[in-house]
Amino acid sequence: MIYRLLAMNIDGTILQDKQKLYKSVKEAIDYVQSKDVTVTLVTSRNFIFAKRIAKALKLDSLLVTHHGGYISKSKDEPVFVRRIGDNTVFDIVQFLENYKTHIRIVNEKMSVSNVPPKEKRLARTIIDPTTFSVYHHQYVNKVSDYLYSEQMQPTHIEVVFHNPSEAEEAQLALQNMFYEVNINHYGNQLIILPRGVSKLTGLLYICDKLKIPLKETVVIGSGEDDLEIIEAAGLGVAMGNAPQPVKYAADWVTRSNNEQGVAYMVKEHFRKQHPISFLEKMNILKK
Known part of the structure; x- marks a missing residue:
């Protein structure tokens, strides 16, 4: 071949x-x-x-x-390019905030994520310190508050739970509520993508x-x-x-x-x- x-x-x-x-x-x-x-x-x-x-x-x-x-x-x-719509992103994030999770919404220009509970602080922007990237990350106390005031249509959402069982529970619930996305489950992490991506x-x-x-x-x-x-x-x-x-x-x-x-x-x-x-x-x- x-x-x-x-x-x-x-x-x-x-x-x-x-x-x-x-x-x-x-x-x-x-x-x-x-x-x-x-x-x-x-x-x-x-x-x-x-x-x-x-x-x-x-x-x-x-x-x-x-x-x-x-x-x-x-x-x-x-x-x-395929994105998750504004309303869908907001509703998904609001649901996820019922759990103790680290939520990151991502597009090609930047990402926004919540600050872990022990690190509460004002919103800030940093640059990825890795050798190859100048990608911007913005940390906020609550992602849904950010989405309420700022429009951001992400290509995907990354979510890290405390354990795999919570991730599995959230996956099942989200998949039943939102037909326009696919939910991929890897251990204690979910990757949420537009359907068909x-x-x-x-x-x-x-x-x-x-x-x-x-x-x-x-x-x-x-x-x-x-x-x-x-x-x-x-x-x-x-x-x-x-x-x-x-x-x-x-x-x-x-x-x-x-x-x-x-x-x-x-x-x-x-x-x-x-x-x-x-x-x-x-x-x-x-x-």
């Missing part, structure tokens, strides 16, 4: 635990792009963060960000734009939210640090992110594949 598209998660995949981007990963991505393979990122991260990673990797492709809710090459010109729909969108069949994609991931795209890809690869269900779903389990698993897998697999342009020239592959 010839693979035309390589899609990778960021956290736990191309970045090691200390948020470092290994030189070997950059070299591996240069190598696979020299074979005319398109490389993209499929991530839960905000677009600004993903774009900076893409720049470090010399990628000029569409990026699937915000769990699939925002696809673009540039912040101001998305080719696809996921990393997989984002990957499918990219494939459709590039006219690349899904079977001609390689996906490398490490999180539970990568399981669906790993299963769907032509070649699904799990990082060595991925949880067991993700590894079981994969066709290939590579080394961990701290052991440069992406670089190892990419060089090991794609060294066997001739450049796409050569295969097309030899009529081995249709253009």
Whole structure:
């Protein structure tokens, strides 16, 4: 099988635990792009963060960000964006505030979250201190109060509960109350997305734009939210640090992110594949 598209998660995949981007990963991505393979990122991260990673990797492709809710090459010109409406966001947040939770509403420009109870303070804005991001986070005492005075249509909502049972209870309630969203449950966390949005729909969108069949994609991931795209890809690869269900779903389990698993897998697999342009020239592959 010839693979035309390589899609990778960021956290736990191309970045090691200390948020470092290994030189070997950059070299591996240069190598696979020299074979005319398109490389993209499929991530839960905000677009600004993903774009900076893409720049470090010399990628000029569409990026699937915000769990699939925002696809673009540039912040101001998305080719696809799906948001949760104002009224729905407000009602969901009001419901969630009945629990002791950390709530974060996110779009491509900024995020707003409540301050944990022991850290009550006035609203303030900070900049993400990570190496790659200048994304703005605003902390407020109560998210619903912020939404009452400010309009913000997020691409998604992230919620952290004290325990998984509360998260499961809230998921069931929210799914029954709001048909316009999907609720994804991971341990003590909920990710709330517009209905029909996921990393997989984002990957499918990219494939459709590039006219690349899904079977001609390689996906490398490490999180539970990568399981669906790993299963769907032509070649699904799990990082060595991925949880067991993700590894079981994969066709290939590579080394961990701290052991440069992406670089190892990419060089090991794609060294066997001739450049796409050569295969097309030899009529081995249709253009």
